Amino acid sequence: MDKCNWVPKKCSLFAWRAEMNRVPTVEALGKRGVVIIDDMCNFCNEGLDSVSHIFTACPLALGVWEKVSFWCRIQNFFVFSFRDLLEIHNVGSKGKSEREAIYGIILTTCWVLWKARNKLRFNRIRSNVDEIFREIRVVSFFWFKHRARKGVLDWKDWCKFVIM
Secondary structure, eight states, rough: OOOOTTTTTTHHHHHHHHHOEEEEEEEHHHHHOOOOOOOOOTTTTTBBSSSIIIIOOHHHHHHHHHHHHHHHHHOOOOOOOOHHHGGGGGGSSSSSHHHHHHHHHHHHHHHHHHHHHHHHHHHHHOOOOOHHHHHHHHHHHHHHHHHHHOOOOOHHHHHTTOOO
16 A cells, blocks of 8 residues: 555555455454444445445445546546555556545545445435535645645645646
């Protein structure tokens, strides 16, 4: 797993744990002997609540990834595992700064999707694709602007994905 200095350690740690299938999804908890009656994805009720489904197969996540790929000007991507998500930034001929920004946005997207999943699962508050995407842009802008040390960056440039 690559390193991204502008993303908080909690997000990098979360991504590492998700890659190892060590986040508390229903599937992972079941392997530890915890029985949960409602084992379906709360977003779509179509797949098992698992890392693989939540981040790579759920229709809501696919809609979010489509918006992220359009925003970051990368070709729509199809991934089959969480590990594939963590490699997307290495595809193509982007410069180092742009690859780092894309990687940070991918980590942020995973973090925000997980938070939206938990909000729905535990508080019954549903978020749609546009709300999740909006939060991804706001959170990643804040982190990038205040932690990346890449000079002055304004909101309009961030929304157009103009990276220094």
